[in-house]
Amino acid sequence: MSKVIIDITMSLDGFVTGPNDGPGNGLGNGGEVLHEWTYHPTPDDLKLLVEEPQQRLGACVLGRRTFDIAQSAWGEEPPFGPTTVFVLTHRPHETLQRGLTTFMFVTEGLDSALAQARASAAGKDVMLMGAQVSQQGLRAGVVDQLEIHVAPVLLGAGRPLFAHIGEPVTLERLRVIPTPAATHLRYRVKEPHHA
Numbered sequence: 001m002s003k004v005i006i007d008i009t010m011s012l013d014g015f016v017t018g019p020n021d022g023p024g025n026g027l028g029n030g031g032e033v034l035h036e037w038t039y040h041p042t043p044d045d046l047k048l049l050v051e052e053p054q055q056r057l058g059a060c061v062l063g064r065r066t067f068d069i070a071q072s073a074w075g076e077e078p079p080f081g082p083t084t085v086f087v088l089t090h091r092p093h094e095t096l097q098r099g100l101t102t103f104m105f106v107t108e109g110l111d112s113a114l115a116q117a118r119a120s121a122a123g124k125d126v127m128l129m130g131a132q133v134s135q136q137g138l139r140a141g142v143v144d145q146l147e148i149h150v151a152p153v154l155l156g157a158g159r160p161l162f163a164h165i166g167e168p169v170t171l172e173r174l175r176v177i178p179t180p181a182a183t184h185l186r187y188r189v190k191e192p193h194h195a
Helices: 031-039 043-056 064-074 110-121 131-140
Strands: 004-011 015-017 057-063 084-088 096-098 101-106 125-129 145-151 170-179 182-191
Touching: 004 031, 004 131, 015 031, 031 043, 031 145, 043 057, 043 170, 043 182, 057 064, 057 110, 057 131, 064 084, 064 131, 084 110, 101 110, 110 125, 110 131, 125 131
Parallel strands: 004 125, 004 145, 057 084, 057 125, 084 101
Antiparallel strands: 004 015, 096 101, 145 182, 170 182
């Protein structure tokens, strides 16, 4: 059965971008350091960046803001491969095909996007991408695992990953993989808050 997984890189102080993120400045001011582990990956980084996602990823759910900011950086070959990405939005949009990836726009909320993503994933995992969608998933109690890649930097400001999650969420640490440019953490959600 599909697991719902938050898979994201953040600073040690919990930001997924630096300040002033937006189109043309996707990771915000100084935020490029967050993804240093993806630019020059060690064998351990590469396993987490490419090998595991290729085996596990069935579908993805992200917010319209993340899509709007990242689509120019992704270009015609987004990093999702032959996957359907469900974009949560209030603005209807035609389905887009970029390389092997299909982007479907969902206006009926997170529950609808997750139901469609699970059906599309065919038993593989569904990844939540972006701070707001991750927070919505945690508030709704639908997240099974967190894959957090902690960059060795304190950004001091930016877009926080764990703001506005509601009740506390109890986690069980499943693994820790330290590499020079990130500490990769996997947690199982033990007691999700159900809204």
